[in-house]
Amino acid sequence: MNAKQLATIRDEFPVLQRTVHDQPLIYLDNAATSQKPKAMIEGMLDYYTYHNANSHRGVHQLALESTEAFEAVRGQIADWLQVQTNEIIFNSGTTEGINAIAFGLGLSVLEPGDKIFLTQLEHHANLVPWQEVAKLTGAEIVFMPVDPQTYVIDLQGVAKILDQSVKIVATHHVSNVIGVQQPINELSKIIREYTNAHIIIDGAQSVSHLKLNLKNLDIDAYCFSAHKMYGPTGLGIMYINERIHQDMAPFKYGGEMINQVDDFSSNYKVSPWKYEGGTQPIAEVVSFGKTLDYLSQLPMDELWEHEQALTDRLIHQLSAMDGVSIYQDISQETHGIVSYNIEAIHPHDAATAYDLEGIAIRAGHHCAQPLMRILNVPATLRASISFYNTVEEIDYFVQVTKRIKEFFEHGFRK
Ligand SMILES: Cc1ncc(COP(=O)(O)O)c(C=O)c1O
Structure with missing residues (x-):
């Protein structure tokens, strides 16, 4: 350069x-937040100046434009991460993504005595939600061993303590404090060999520094925040592997995530929309698409x-x-x-x-x-x-x- x-x-x-x-x-x-390219700033201005309307609701022209632009960015992100479009879900940030998984998946799959594998290197966003879910379910948090010199997860050490009671493995990809990159590929191979645990990755510090192919990583979920990747604040992206859509309940219930609402019960749309209750951060999504356009040509x-x-x-x-x-x-x-x-x-x-x-x-x-x-x-x-x-x-x-x-x-x- x-x-x-x-x-x-x-x-x-x-x-x-x-x-x-x-x-x-x-x-x-x-690492706290990245700066924003003109393309994103102008994209947000253009959206609010010419196209603003709620997505997935109206049949008028602006609503159609807004919905189309919103869904197009979902496709762009899916391409960037090399996954399917229905596996990309919008929320407000990594924190909300991990909470959605901890409560939406953790509460469904964890039982008393089950184990949640984490590391002691996690950002609080990938620790505190699991502590709360452990309290609610009677599951136990176990910290995976890391090499004391490099802080890389000790894979052999993990293999020694893995058993069928491990239901969730959640770790950062890149540490926000010491920058270490965890060997997610190798970790997921070991986990799959010994257990059916769900593998959840906090990608807040990795997406802006690594070329990712999430399908190759063989994980169940990956969360990140657009603002750390030259995008706007208020927008998070969660990849949820299609194979766990059945197991993972919505985290937010309300408008537009439902098919049919009866007086005392409701049923929900399929992913991604079942995980996107309420008005979405549309301007943020659309402007993040402009960030991705910009990054794609660099x-x-x-x-x-x-x-x-x-x-x-x-x-x-x-x-x-x-x-x-x-x-x-x-x-x-x-x-x-x-x-x-x-x-x-x-x-x-x-x-x-x-x-x-x-x-x-x-x-x-x-x-x-x-x-x-x-x-x-x-x-x-x-x-x-x-x-x-x-x-x-x-x-x-x-x-x-x-x-x-x-x-x-x-x-x-x-
Ligand atoms: C590794 C890691 N995880 C999670 C988060 C939380 O991200 P956000 O505050 O955008 O939800 C951060 C933010 O610094 C982070 O560095």
């Missing part, structure tokens, strides 16, 4: 042109390589600095995520100091408190990289890190 090509891409993301505290913005909080493989090169450069430079602790296995690809701390500086103070230099990064527990306990820290700094970041930004970021360290050690020097 040469500088000219990258500049052309950056021009498509208007917010990257702004300043923060009189400094050019350096946006390194992409050389994504090259851009992912560029992201990884920037990540390696950052890790390399930070790990060469005294007093900086990095919390991930630096020999692995970490998909744009770098978690670290600067000795004796609270991460919130450091993040504020970065902000004064126009740099946006995240400080906190990243909604992964069990993992923070394993790392033995209350919080970390997290820089997260996207393909629109540049080598110059990474090098400037490292210089600022040195300055922050010096400032907190010795005070301001002229």
